[in-house]
Amino acid sequence: MRRLAPALALGGAALVAVAGCGAQSTSSLGNVKLAAAEAVQQSVQKAEAVTSYSADxxxxxxxxxxxxxxIQGSLLYQSRPQLATDVKLDTITYGGQNVPGGARAILSGDTVYVKSQLLNKFAGAAKPWVKVSLTDVNAKEQAGIKGFMDQIQQFDLASTVKLLTASKDVKAVGTETVGGVDTTxxxxxxxxxxxxxxxxxxKSAQLQRDLSQAKNVKFDFWADAQSLPRKVALSGAQQGATFNLTAFFKGFNEPVEITAPPADQVSELPKNHVGN
Structure with a gap:
């Protein structure tokens, strides 16, 4: 799982909610008793209608x-009027080494702005932010930069919920309060x-690369009375490596503010890193 930490860091990617095929457990959502699998399908439908949210x-x-x-951070997401995300990673420790200053990435349309001390050092950028147009980089550079952004875009609610519909053993295990909201x-x-x-x-190929050594993933999922996912916890283990991911979701369909950094704080990706 040596790819696991950096891959899930920004994609968080596509890992939320729950699902089931043929499970018989029942729960109460909005005073209506539903089989666990059916409740998950409702979460898929609700998630597909969500156009903005935030997550920790x-x-x-x-x-x-x-x-x-x-890795610890937060995310703002919107799909309309155009796809935009703002990912802040306050804490990054990789292989026991702290990444100074963490990292931040803002995606707006086909442009990504990245703030990272390590990237600045690598790219020789003089300003805090580096701007990259995904349509301008050559194939070799795009493989790395676009892969980075693909992982961010992977973190959309609907895809995450759909992932868990592959479960054949989902069950309701109780009711709990998450962030002040009653959930199942x-x-x-x-x-x-x-x-x-x-x-x-x-997104399928990226997911399989990210979790290439974890054949099965255990999940816990908390849905509110509107069938919206409020919390998800994922864990896996394979060949002596383990991972645990926890995400809290809120602010469904509420306005989010995702703006590019001030122009005087932004450098273009140096030409020697873009290619001819």
């Missing part, structure tokens, strides 16, 4: 050849290979 995410990965990695708690597992088949093909 924490990831910890241990074992493997890179040691312990930790579900638990189950899903096979990574099967989950990858239910999402957008453009």
């Amino acid at each position: 995410v924490a990831l910890e990965a241990t074992g493997g050849d890179k040691g312990t990695s930790k 708690h579900y638990s189950g597992t899903f096979p990574v290979a099967e989950a990858a088949q239910v999402i957008d093909p453009a």
Whole structure:
């Protein structure tokens, strides 16, 4: 799982909510009793209608050849009038080493703004932010930069919920309060290979790369009375490596403010990193 920490860090990616096929457990959502699998399908429908939200995410990965990695941050997301995300990673520890200053990435249309001390050092940028147009970089550079952005875009609610529809053992395990909101708690597992088949093909390959060594993922999912996902916890283990990801969701369909940094704080990606 040596790819796991950096991959899930920004994508968080596509890991939320829950699902099931044929489970018989029931729960109460909005005073209506539903089978767990049916409740999850309702969450899929509700998630597909969400156009903006915010999230707090924490990831910890241990074992493997890179040691312990930790990531903690937050996310703003909107799909209209155009796709935009603002990801702040306040804490990044990879292989036991702290990444100074964390990282931040703002995606607006086909442009991404990245604030990272490490990137600035690598690119030789003099200003806090580096601006990259995904249509201007050559194929070699785009593989790295676009992959970075693909992981961010992967963190959309609908795809995450659909992932968990691959579960065949989802069940309701009780009711809990999450962030001051009453929720129903579900638990189950899903096979990574099967989950990858239910999402957008453009995101499927990335998911399988990110979780290539975790054949099955355990999840816990908390849905509110409107069937919206409020919290998800994912965990997996394979070949001595483990990961735990927890995400809290809020602000569904509320206005979000995602703006590019001031122009005087932004450098273009140097030409020697863009290619001819």
